[in-house]
Structure formats: structure tokens, C-alpha cells
Amino acid sequence: MESHIQAKYDHWIKLFICLLVVMIAQVHGVHITRLHSALAKGAACLDGSPPAYYYIKGFGEGSNNWLVQLEGGGWCGSDEWCIKISKSHNGSTKNKSDTMTYGQIFSQDKAINPDFYNWNIVIVSYCDGSSFMSNVVAIDPKTNLTRRGARIFNVVMEDLLAKGMKDADNAILAGGSAGGLATILHCDGFRTLIPNASRVKCLSDSGFFLHAKDLPGANIRENAFANTVKYHGLAKFLPASCTSKMNASWCMFPENLIRDIRTPLFLLESAFDVYQLSVKFIPACPTDVPTWKDCVSDFNVCTLTQLQTIKDFRAALIKTLREISNSPSIGMFVHSCPRHGHFYDSGGWNNLPSVGNKTIVNAIGDWFFDRGFVQEIDTQHDAPQHCSKKA
Ligand SMILES: *[C@@H]1O[C@H](CO)[C@@H](O)[C@H](O)[C@H]1NC(C)=O
Ligand SMILES: *[C@@H]1O[C@H](CO)[C@@H](O)[C@H](O)[C@H]1NC(C)=O
Numbered sequence: 001m002e003s004h005i006q007a008k009y010d011h012w013i014k015l016f017i018c019l020l021v022v023m024i025a026q027v028h029g030v031h032i033t034r035l036h037s038a039l040a041k042g043a044a045c046l047d048g049s050p051p052a053y054y055y056i057k058g059f060g061e062g063s064n065n066w067l068v069q070l071e072g073g074g075w076c077g078s079d080e081w082c083i084k085i086s087k088s089h090n091g092s093t094k095n096k097s098d099t100m101t102y103g104q105i106f107s108q109d110k111a112i113n114p115d116f117y118n119w120n121i122v123i124v125s126y127c128d129g130s131s132f133m134s135n136v137v138a139i140d141p142k143t144n145l146t147r148r149g150a151r152i153f154n155v156v157m158e159d160l161l162a163k164g165m166k167d168a169d170n171a172i173l174a175g176g177s178a179g180g181l182a183t184i185l186h187c188d189g190f191r192t193l194i195p196n197a198s199r200v201k202c203l204s205d206s207g208f209f210l211h212a213k214d215l216p217g218a219n220i221r222e223n224a225f226a227n228t229v230k231y232h233g234l235a236k237f238l239p240a241s242c243t244s245k246m247n248a249s250w251c252m253f254p255e256n257l258i259r260d261i262r263t264p265l266f267l268l269e270s271a272f273d274v275y276q277l278s279v280k281f282i283p284a285c286p287t288d289v290p291t292w293k294d295c296v297s298d299f300n301v302c303t304l305t306q307l308q309t310i311k312d313f314r315a316a317l318i319k320t321l322r323e324i325s326n327s328p329s330i331g332m333f334v335h336s337c338p339r340h341g342h343f344y345d346s347g348g349w350n351n352l353p354s355v356g357n358k359t360i361v362n363a364i365g366d367w368f369f370d371r372g373f374v375q376e377i378d379t380q381h382d383a384p385q386h387c388s389k390k391a
């Protein structure tokens with residue numbers, strides 16, 4: 001009898017916990033906004049689907065503060081590649097979930113995200129293959145692809161301004177990977193949208209794609225951007241401060257752009273960016289054993305020569321960052337844990353060691369709120385560190 005009651009009791013407890021979990025998930029699930037009306041303005045993803053974003057309303061003292069994050073997802077520079085990505089979430093919003101959950105710098109938990117937890121937070125879907133830069137009027141009937149990333153940026157910003165961003169007090173344009181590059185490219189433009197805001201800054205997460213002319217794979221890096229610039233007709237939209245000095249193909253490399261940006265910018269980078277290392281710094285010898293891919297996915301198995309390539313990447317990255325950061329308005333946090341992107345996958349910014357006594361959370365907050373000069377680079381380690389991603 002007693003165990004029967006106990007079982008019934010357990011059942012109700014389980015049901016209660018289950019309901020609680022569902023309720024919490026609903027509270028924290030962030031809903032998608034699909035801008036169907038934008039299609040009339042010709043703003044659409046590669047496959048013609050509407051621009052979309054996820055929005056978390058700010059509260060309390062954060063009500064007039066906005067953090068707008070541009071998602072990443074690579075670039076495409078040919079019909080073949082753009083058709084391929086137009087069939088995935090990197091080039092379409094068709095399959096985007098109605099709700100998402102976000103943590104870290106998007107978290108509403110003050111303990112995790114002390115400086116931005118109560119801000120309005122917007123995560124803009126990326127689906128144009130051009131870092132929100134393209135604006136090709138004609139749709140090629142051969143492919144039916146729409147190349148209008150810049151229009152997507154514009155319609156989303158118009159919508160957010162109308163939602164209250166026009167009265168923003170503080171604002172950040174942020175982005176990761178291809179979105180981190182988009183952040184650099186759109187930074188000053190974002191500033192001009194909210195001239196009355198007291199503080200507007202830009203935060204590029206893993207968006208510093210290095211040219212490194214003398215390191216392996218220079219032609220891969222140059223061709224990838226050259227093809228993207230050509231395919232999307234970006235030459236006339238890239239900053240004239242750069243295109244007046246060099247071939248527009250080189251004006252997608254942040255090192256050629258950052259000196260001319262007037263709005264304060266933060267660069268969050270791993271000195272061992274796994275995406276750049278794995279697809280953009282491939283050494284010439286494809287017959288290596290272990291393969292380059294094996295080495296980059298597990299640094300323990302790398303040969304000494306491979307490890308040297310990785311160390312050379314780090315040295316070139318740090319040297320280049322130092323060259324472009326003579327202004328205190330440039331913030332920086334460069335650590336030695338292999339990562340690409342810090343805000344999405346659940347452990348992206350967890351367990352990162354402090355650099356110069358600053359955690360990643362302190363570094364970004366201190367820089368944004370001008371609590372100190374923040375250019376932290378880990379100079380202690382010249383090889384990748386083991387940093388687990390677990391919470
Ligand atoms: C989206 O792009 C990223 C970055 O290039 C890539 O790692 C990922 O595999 C892509 N996803 C799909 C579904 O194509
Ligand atoms: C949407 O999902 C279906 C089923 O998984 C898949 O076949 C299709 O390629 C996806 N389309 C896009 C645009 O993501």
C-alpha cells in the first residue's frame with residue numbers, strides 16, 4: 001500500500017517536473033520573426049526565402065540597450081556552391097526552427113552574462129553567402145538565386161529601428177565567423193543608424209580572416225574572397241578607403257579594413273582558429289600522414305612540421321593584430337584554446353582561461369563600458385591548449 005502511494009507520488013512529481021521543464025523551455029525559447037513583407041523590397045535569401053531573426057525583449061535597465069548578432073555560415077563564390085548552400089540553412093530560412101535557445105552573451109542569466117543579460121537581443125539569420133554585402137538587382141534565370149545580402153541587412157535594421165532600436169541608449173553590432181566579417185564591414189553603417197545613442201560599438205567573434213601572404217594556402221585564401229567578391233559583385237560596395245588602394249578582392253581581409261573604421265571594434269579570436277586552420281591554411285603536401293585534417297582535429301597527432309605551420313599562423317595573427325590595434329578603441333581578447341565562434345555552441349566561451357587577468361566576460365564588458373583598456377593577447381602559449389568546452 002505504502003509503495004503504491006509512493007509510486008503515485010513519484011508519478012505526480014515526475015509530471016510536475018516535466019511540466020516545469022516545458023514551461024521553462026517556453027519561457028526561454030526565442031521565437032523567430034520572418035519578414036515576409038521584405039520580399040516586396042527584393043530582400044531575400046539565396047533561395048528566395050524571407051529574411052528572419054530571433055528576438056529577445058530587453059527588460060529593466062536594459063530596455064533601451066540592443067545587441068544585434070549577425071549569424072555566420074561561410075561564403076559562396078560560384079553557381080555550384082551557392083546552389084548547394086541555398087539548399088541548407090546557410091542560404092535559406094525555410095527550415096529555421098520556430099524557436100531557439102541561446103546562452104552565453106545572449107543569456108538572460110545575470111550570473112552568466114552580467115553586462116548584457118537584460119538587453120534586447122537579436123540574432124539575425126545568415127542566408128546570402130556574402131556577409132550581408134551583395135545587392136545584385138537581376139535574378140539569374142539559370143539558377144534563380146537571389147543575391148541581396150545588403151538588402152537583408154537593411155530591412156532587418158529598419159524593422160528593429162521601428163521596434164524601438166531608434167531610441168537605443170547602448171548598442172552593439174556583433175557577429176560570428178562570416179557574420180564577424182559582416183560586423184566589421186557594417187560597423188560604421190550601423191553607427192549612423194542610431195546617431196543619438198550614447199554608446200555604439202561592434203564585436204567581431206572569429207571574424208578576423210587572415211591574409212598571411214607568406215604562409216601556406218595564400219592562394220586558397222585569396223581565391224575564396226576573390227570569387228565571392230566577383231560572384232556577388234561586391235567591389236562597388238566594399239569600403240572605398242580600401243578599394244581605392246588595392247584590388248577589391250583583398251578588401252574582405254579585415255587587416256585591410258580595420259584602420260579606417262571609426263566605431264570602436266572588439267576582436268575576439270582564438271590564436272588557433274580551427275576553421276581558418278582547417279580550410280584556409282592547408283600546407284602544400286597532401287600526402288602527409290597524419291593528414292592535415294587529422295592534425296587540426298586533434299593537435300596531439302600533428303607532426304612537428306604541421307605544428308610549426310600552426311605556430312606560424314598564430315605568430316602571423318598576433319603580429320597582424322598588433323599592427324592594426326594602435327587605437328585604444330580597438331578591444332581584443334586572443335586566447336590559445338582551439339575554437340571558431342564563441343557564442344553558439346554551448347561551451348563556446350566556457351572554460352576559457354583568463355588572459356591578462358581578464359575572463360572573456362570581463363574583457364567584453366570592460367571594453368564596452370569603458371572600464372579600462374582591453375587588448376588582451378595570450379603570449380604565454382605558442383601551441384594550442386587543451387580547454388574542455390563543458391560548462
Ligand atoms: C554552414 O556553414 C558553416 C561554415 O562554413 C559550415 O561549417 C557548416 O557545415 C554549414 N552547414 C551546412 C548545413 O551546410
Ligand atoms: C530542409 O529540410 C529538408 C528535410 O530535411 C531538406 O531536404 C532540405 O534540403 C532543407 N532545405 C533547406 C533550405 O534547408
Ligand SMILES: *[C@@H]1O[C@H](CO)[C@@H](O)[C@H](O)[C@H]1NC(C)=O
Nearest residue numbers: 083139140141142143144145
Ligand atoms: C526558375 O523559376 C522559374 C519560375 O518559377 C521556373 O520556371 C524555372 O524552372 C526556375 N529555374 C530553375 C533553374 O530553377
Ligand SMILES: *[C@@H]1O[C@H](CO)[C@@H](O)[C@H](O)[C@H]1NC(C)=O
Nearest residue numbers: 166167192193194195196197
Ligand atoms: C536625435 O535627437 C534629435 C534631438 O532630440 C532629434 O531631433 C532627432 O530626430 C534624433 N535622431 C534620430 C535618428 O532619432
Ligand SMILES: *[C@@H]1O[C@H](CO)[C@@H](O)[C@H](O)[C@H]1NC(C)=O
Nearest residue numbers: 222223226227247248249250
Ligand atoms: C583583382 O584580383 C582578381 C583575383 O585575383 C583578378 O582576377 C583581377 O584581375 C584583379 N583586378 C585587378 C584590377 O588587378
Ligand SMILES: *[C@@H]1O[C@H](CO)[C@@H](O)[C@H](O)[C@H]1NC(C)=O
Nearest residue numbers: 354355356357358376377379
Ligand atoms: C594579474 O594579477 C596578479 C595579482 O593581482 C598580478 O600580480 C599580475 O601582475 C597580473 N597580471 C597581469 C598580466 O595583469
